[in-house]
Amino acid sequence: MGYTIKSDIVVPNGYVYNVSALQPGFHQIHMHSTGNPTASVQNERDYLAGHFPEANYTHLVGITNGEVDIRQVMNTNGGAWDLGGDWNWETYAAIEFSEGSIKSQADFNKAYPAYIWLARYLAKQAGITYTIDNLNTIGIKSHNYASATGHGSDHVDPIPFLAKWGVSRDKFNRDLVNGIAEQKEENKTKTKTKKVVLKDMLLFKSDVDTNFGSKNNVYLSDNGVVIRIDSTSSLRELQKDGVPYATLTKKNTESIINALGGLK
Numbered sequence: 201m202g203y204t205i206k207s208d209i210v211v212p213n214g215y216v217y218n219v220s221a222l223q224p225g226f227h228q229i230h231m232h233s234t235g236n237p238t239a240s241v242q243n244e245r246d247y248l249a250g251h252f253p254e255a256n257y258t259h260l261v262g263i264t265n266g267e268v269d270i271r272q273v274m275n276t277n278g279g280a281w282d283l284g285g286d287w288n289w290e291t292y293a294a295i296e297f298s299e300g301s302i303k304s305q306a307d308f309n310k311a312y313p314a315y316i317w318l319a320r321y322l323a324k325q326a327g328i329t330y331t332i333d334n335l336n337t338i339g340i341k342s343h344n345y346a347s348a349t350g351h352g353s354d355h356v357d358p359i360p361f362l363a364k365w366g367v368s369r370d371k372f373n374r375d376l377v378n379g380i381a382e383q384k385e386e387n388k389t390k391t392k393t394k395k396v397v398l399k400d401m402l403l404f405k406s407d408v409d410t411n412f413g414s415k416n417n418v419y420l421s422d423n424g425v426v427i428r429i430d431s432t433s434s435l436r437e438l439q440k441d442g443v444p445y446a447t448l449t450k451k452n453t454e455s456i457i458n459a460l461g462g463l464k
């Protein structure tokens with residue numbers, strides 16, 4: 201996983217699902233941009249907190265203080281009032297690209313791969329195919345396409361916003377279906393070069409010394425950084441994403457520390 205999704209939920213859990221009396225089964229990821237040229241990611245989040253009964257969505261992507269900012273602002277898998285048409289009842293997730301957070305081409309180039317990554321990540325999570333803008337119920341849909349086919353309002357986002365920064369509709373569609381190759385390469389390089397160092401291992405050992413043997417925790421050496429995974433489902437998710445790891449036991453942790461010159 202190349203990015204972190206920050207949980208910043210401002211809409212009550214199951215709000216749309218309950219108010220609209222929906223049935224389970226949400227088959228689409230919806231791609232939007234906010235259309236507000238001045239609002240930051242935080243501004244959009246704050247606005248949603250006060251206005252979610254009018255319209256809503258599940259995620260924001262943009263740039264905050266020079267860094268990619270991915271926020272989840274509403275729970276997934278429950279519909280959303282994001283399109284203004286009958287496909288609102290198919291929303292597993294609705295992603296808004298924060299137009300106002302993008303001040304330069306460099307900002308856009310940094311945030312756009314995150315926007316694509318998030319769509320594919322959520323599609324995978326929901327078991328939704330990587331297809332874009334067709335009339336099948338299941339798939340990824342732009343607001344533009346939903347509107348053009350009678351399933352949304354009259355909004356045309358995010359196509360003009362993407363075009364303004366040099367991404368054509370064709371490229372956008374290709375990226376959603378195939379992913380962005382540069383990203384994968386970058387992650388691979390990192391994996392090859394980073395090493396576990398003694399400091400990481402000693403910190404790790406002192407943190408979990410008493411917990412070894414618990415069946416509820418699996419300890420991983422991920423990309424050189426030792427992390428603790430609290431459930432087998434998140435472990436499976438990481439494995440599916442191809443995160444390299446090794447399961448650590450008390451014995452091999454101590455031998456790694458010794459090999460690195462520690463534990464005198």
Ligand SMILES: [Zn+2]
Nearest residue numbers: 232343355357
């Ligand atoms: Zn939209």
